[in-house]
Amino acid sequence: MAHDAMTTERPAGSHRVAISYTLNGEPVSCETDPRTLLVHHLREERNLTGTHIGCDTSQCGACAVHLDGRAVKSCTVLAVQVDGCEVTTIEGVRGQEADGLHPVQEALRRKHGLQCGFCTPGIVMTALELLDSDEPLTTEEVQHGLVGNICRCTGYQNIVDALVELSASESGSTDD
Amino acid sequence: MTSVAASHQAASTNYVGESVPRREDFRFLTGTGTFSEDIKLAGMLHASLVRSTLAHADILTIETEAARAQPGVVAVFTAADFGDDEMGTIPTDWTLPIMDGIPDRYPLARNAVKYVGEPVAVVIAETRAQADDATHFVDVDYVERPVVVDTEAAAHEGAPLVHDRYERNTSYLWHLGTGDWEAVAAAADHVIDLRLVNQRVHASSLEARVSLADFQIGTGTLTLYLGTQNVHVVRRNLSIAIGIPENRIRVVTPAVGGAFGSKLCLYPEDVIVSAVSRRLRRPVRWAESRAEHFTGTSGGRDHVEYVSLAADKQGKIQALKVTTYANLGAYVSGMGAGIPVVSGMMFPGVYDIAVADVDIHGVFTNTSTTETYRGAGRPEAAYLIERAVDELAAKTGIDRIELRRRNFIQPDQFPYANATGMTYDSGDYEKALDKALEMIGWDELLAEHEAARSRGRIVGLGLSVYTEFCGFGDSHQLQLVGFDRATWEQSVITVTRTGSVIVQVGIDAAGQGHETSIAQIVATELGVAIDDVEVLQGDTDIVHFGTGTFNSRSMSSAGTSAALAARKIMAKANRLAAHLLDVDVKDLVHANGVFSAGSRQLSFEEVAVEAWRGVDLPDGMEPTLKEIAVFDPPAFTSPFGVHIAAVEIDPDTGAITIDRYVAVDDCGNLVNPKLANGQIHGGVAQGIGQALYESLAWDEDGQPMATSFMQYAVPRAHQLPRLETGHTITPSPVNPLGVKGVGESGAIGSQPAVVNAVMDAVRRRGVENLDMPLTPAKVWSELKEAAK
Numbered sequence: 036m037a038h039d040a041m042t043t044e045r046p047a048g049s050h051r052v053a054i055s056y057t058l059n060g061e062p063v064s065c066e067t068d069p070r071t072l073l074v075h076h077l078r079e080e081r082n083l084t085g086t087h088i089g090c091d092t093s094q095c096g097a098c099a100v101h102l103d104g105r106a107v108k109s110c111t112v113l114a115v116q117v118d119g120c121e122v123t124t125i126e127g128v129r130g131q132e133a134d135g136l137h138p139v140q141e142a143l144r145r146k147h148g149l150q151c152g153f154c155t156p157g158i159v160m161t162a163l164e165l166l167d168s169d170e171p172l173t174t175e176e177v178q179h180g181l182v183g184n185i186c187r188c189t190g191y192q193n194i195v196d197a198l199v200e201l202s203a204s205e206s207g208s209t210d211d
Numbered sequence: 212m213t214s215v216a217a218s219h220q221a222a223s224t225n226y227v228g229e230s231v232p233r234r235e236d237f238r239f240l241t242g243t244g245t246f247s248e249d250i251k252l253a254g255m256l257h258a259s260l261v262r263s264t265l266a267h268a269d270i271l272t273i274e275t276e277a278a279r280a281q282p283g284v285v286a287v288f289t290a291a292d293f294g295d296d297e298m299g300t301i302p303t304d305w306t307l308p309i310m311d312g313i314p315d316r317y318p319l320a321r322n323a324v325k326y327v328g329e330p331v332a333v334v335i336a337e338t339r340a341q342a343d344d345a346t347h348f349v350d351v352d353y354v355e356r357p358v359v360v361d362t363e364a365a366a367h368e369g370a371p372l373v374h375d376r377y378e379r380n381t382s383y384l385w386h387l388g389t390g391d392w393e394a395v396a397a398a399a400d401h402v403i404d405l406r407l408v409n410q411r412v413h414a415s416s417l418e419a420r421v422s423l424a425d426f427q428i429g430t431g432t433l434t435l436y437l438g439t440q441n442v443h444v445v446r447r448n449l450s451i452a453i454g455i456p457e458n459r460i461r462v463v464t465p466a467v468g469g470a471f472g473s474k475l476c477l478y479p480e481d482v483i484v485s486a487v488s489r490r491l492r493r494p495v496r497w498a499e500s501r502a503e504h505f506t507g508t509s510g511g512r513d514h515v516e517y518v519s520l521a522a523d524k525q526g527k528i529q530a531l532k533v534t535t536y537a538n539l540g541a542y543v544s545g546m547g548a549g550i551p552v553v554s555g556m557m558f559p560g561v562y563d564i565a566v567a568d569v570d571i572h573g574v575f576t577n578t579s580t581t582e583t584y585r586g587a588g589r590p591e592a593a594y595l596i597e598r599a600v601d602e603l604a605a606k607t608g609i610d611r612i613e614l615r616r617r618n619f620i621q622p623d624q625f626p627y628a629n630a631t632g633m634t635y636d637s638g639d640y641e642k643a644l645d646k647a648l649e650m651i652g653w654d655e656l657l658a659e660h661e662a663a664r665s666r667g668r669i670v671g672l673g674l675s676v677y678t679e680f681c682g683f684g685d686s687h688q689l690q691l692v693g694f695d696r697a698t699w700e701q702s703v704i705t706v707t708r709t710g711s712v713i714v715q716v717g718i719d720a721a722g723q724g725h726e727t728s729i730a731q732i733v734a735t736e737l738g739v740a741i742d743d744v745e746v747l748q749g750d751t752d753i754v755h756f757g758t759g760t761f762n763s764r765s766m767s768s769a770g771t772s773a774a775l776a777a778r779k780i781m782a783k784a785n786r787l788a789a790h791l792l793d794v795d796v797k798d799l800v801h802a803n804g805v806f807s808a809g810s811r812q813l814s815f816e817e818v819a820v821e822a823w824r825g826v827d828l829p830d831g832m833e834p835t836l837k838e839i840a841v842f843d844p845p846a847f848t849s850p851f852g853v854h855i856a857a858v859e860i861d862p863d864t865g866a867i868t869i870d871r872y873v874a875v876d877d878c879g880n881l882v883n884p885k886l887a888n889g890q891i892h893g894g895v896a897q898g899i900g901q902a903l904y905e906s907l908a909w910d911e912d913g914q915p916m917a918t919s920f921m922q923y924a925v926p927r928a929h930q931l932p933r934l935e936t937g938h939t940i941t942p943s944p945v946n947p948l949g950v951k952g953v954g955e956s957g958a959i960g961s962q963p964a965v966v967n968a969v970m971d972a973v974r975r976r977g978v979e980n981l982d983m984p985l986t987p988a989k990v991w992s993e994l995k996e997a998a999k
Binding site: 070082083084085086087088089090091092094095097124125126129130135140144145147148150152153154156158159175177178180181184185186187190191192193194195204 | 217232233235236237238239240241242243244245248249251269324340414415416417419466467468469470471501502642721723724885886888889892893895896897919920921925926927928929931933934
């Protein structure tokens with residue numbers, strides 16, 4: 036039985052690698068181990084615990100972050116791979132006002148698109164990329180856009196409705 | 212004393228029944244909600260477990276020297292390192308009186324292992340990676356023993372024994388019912404027989420389990436952080452297992468990333484990290500991998516059921532007979548033993564059936580344990596009776612709607628005691644059925660389906676009418692069947708000097724939104740703004756007593772206790788206000804936070820100040836506005852509802868599409884309609900998951916076949932239909948809020964509705980039975996077989 040978690044944040048006796056990258060708009064220079072996954076680096080070495088680990092096998096999307104503007108599952112990326120890149124986590128997503136919510140977050144809140152909240156940061160990061168489109172998204176497009184994110188609480192309907200509605204409003208459409 | 216009332220008198224403070232936005236949301240949307248694994252303590256060590264790779268074996272030796280020598284490793288422990296006083300057996304919360312005790316379950320296996328994944332040794336290291344790496348250097352020498360996995364086969368004579376101390380794997384045979392099935396069946400016009408498998412499924416909350424123990428040598432106190440649905444039950448059972456008195460154990464549950472019943476019992480790892488932290492005097496964290504979650508955290512269901520119905524010519528059901536084989540797993544976990552029995556108590560469902568003859572066999576196998584999973588017994592019962600009633604309709608040719616109407620318990624029959632010992636508080640099934648039929652357009656859909664079939668399409672329409680039980684009570688009846696948890700819930704309300712309100716409540720939310728809904732109830736009762744009410748839960752040092760969140764009891768039990776505590780506050784505040792305004796209490800008016808007598812007024816805050824000051828009080832009144840209320844429900848509540856699904860099957864692949872889905876649920880009065888709907892959505896999603904996709908299975912050697920989301924198929928966004936939800940409202944008479952509970956209904960009504968719809972589609976093509984999950988391969992094969 037494969038019961039080991041894919042935890043790799045600090046192996047024994049290996050050499051450290053220097054990396055420099057931008058994290059939520061701020062420069063970071065540090066050393067990490069070659070086998071450390073980005074998700075463990077963020078959670079354990081940068082103390083950014085908003086990025087969650089749900090499955091260890093890249094199935095659930097709870098660990099989604101943005102790497103150079105694209106949503107990636109941070110359990111599939113080695114920390115050393117982000118050298119020179121721009122990384123945005125849920126902690127870097129904010130609205131216009133101090134302590135305000137981003138429109139994606141606000142839409143999820145309005146539609147009750149979260150319950151336990153464990154998948155929510157990953158959903159937000161995935162949705163930000165999905166909504167980066169000039170055309171309003173259909174329900175099917177949003178459903179398939181979320182294929183890499185598991186939510187066990189909501190049944191997805193309120194999440195999908197929130198994103199479809201937001202997409203329509205951001206595209207200037209008056210359709211509900 | 213007179214005064215002008217404070218400013219917030221204008222706004223309505225009637226929050227109950229409103230879809231108040233959740234105060235929990237901001238922190239989860241921004242990633243600032245603290246889950247158990249987000250907590251770091253100075254000097255924290257990491258635990259990784261060596262687990263059994265065999266389903267049944269004796270342990271000869273465990274070699275740990277090589278592991279101890281690995282980098283970063285602080286210690287390696289096996290059962291031999293701990294006495295019973297340091298790491299004793301894990302208590303359960305429900306042992307039926309007819310059981311011959313329970314098999315000893317030590318957190319680390321002693322002498323033998325009984326399922327794949329059972330903890331054998333624990334490696335403690337400075338980092339998680341070091342601990343994980345070192346587990347591979349622990350060498351366990353086993354002697355294999357025969358394995359039994361199949362639920363029904365395990366009950367047979369001659370099956371390999373899971374536990375030597377018993378002569379058979381059947382832990383108990385519990386009989387329920389009344390009347391003479393044989394006589395009724397012999398004289399009946401129709402008898403149908405059906406064998407159903409309600410497969411093992413897994414809650415698989417997106418957050419797996421985490422336990423972080425922190426023993427303080429100076430005070431001898433242990434703090435355990437974990438995601439649980441009941442901190443007080445964990446405190447009690449942990450105290451029994453490790454011998455630290457309850458008043459020196461603090462259990463904290465921060466945000467919980469989903470639970471659904473899987474985080475109710477005390478688990479081996481909780482005890483292991485606690486014992487190790489006490490031994491090493493450092494904090495120890497164990498964080499479960501998803502594979503460990505699927506193999507070690509309790510699943511649910513896993514019943515094999517033989518059901519028969521006897522009916523007269525008109526389809527009036529005269530008697531019910533059921534034999535259930537229920538898989539307990541390798542040990543008895545938490546409430547696991549009791550669930551099959553209370554399931555049996557719900558077998559008659561919404562129908563007035565006079566005679567019932569039910570045998571329930573609780574059976575050990577070499578698999579992980581079963582436990583509460585969303586619905587816990589009621590989904591199995593609803594599936595059984597609703598499948599059987601459709602079978603009866605098919606056999607008699609009586610329309611399935613009409614057949615159900617002829618057998619419904621009628622509104623004037625409540626409270627209704629069914630033939631298997633359960634009493635339903637209230638119900639009106641016709642009303643919910645009519646509403647659901649209208650919402651989906653039943654007759655039009657039937658006609659559309661006829662037309663579609665004539666063009667060769669495989670379509671079906673199915674429904675379920677269910678009732679269930681929530682709010683666990685009464686305590687007397689439950690203790691007769693060995694239930695060893697409390698049924699009461701308690702709330703403490705404190706009003707501070709500045710009029711802000713603190714509610715300490717003994718439930719532990721895992722996404723339900725109780726911080727919001729309990730605040731709605733208390734703010735409404737006190738007539739204050741909801742933002743003035745803070746709800747605290749999930750820490751035994753903050754909330755000293757409680758029973759927890761399960762059985763959809765949080766509104767009916769905790770909500771009621773909070774309302775009753777608030778009413779005590781108001782009774783005292785009224786007396787004090789009358790005293791301060793120098794009027795009789797009966798001449799005092801209270802509305803929206805303002806006490807008035809004629810033109811003179813006092814705000815809630817002004818009364819709070821005087822209560823706090825304690826100088827000008829009526830004779831005999833103690834200072835402060837602080838009250839406790841404990842509510843012990845006099846009976847179960849009985850939510851009910853009707854779910855209808857319309858499906859189409861792709862003849863080339865066997866894949867099922869749910870085209871329409873209507874859910875009409877009656878959970879009594881609604882505290883927060885939006886949150887209630889959210890619960891229905893999530894429950895239906897999990898029920899459809901069981902019906903179509905999910906199965907936790909083992910091969911014949913007891914090796915798990917699902918250890919990740921790649922094998923265990925929880926539904927994705929595109930795999931669920933659009934839910935059309937509605938409610939009827941039939942208040943519960945057994946609590947003052949009139950609430951019934953809503954957390955599990957969706958998972959109860961959905962599986963039978965979906966499977967009945969699929970059966971409606973395939974029965975006319977000769978398929979007689981299908982067992983869940985209705986995977987494309989299974990449906991395609993059965994259709995092909997039937998066409999031969």
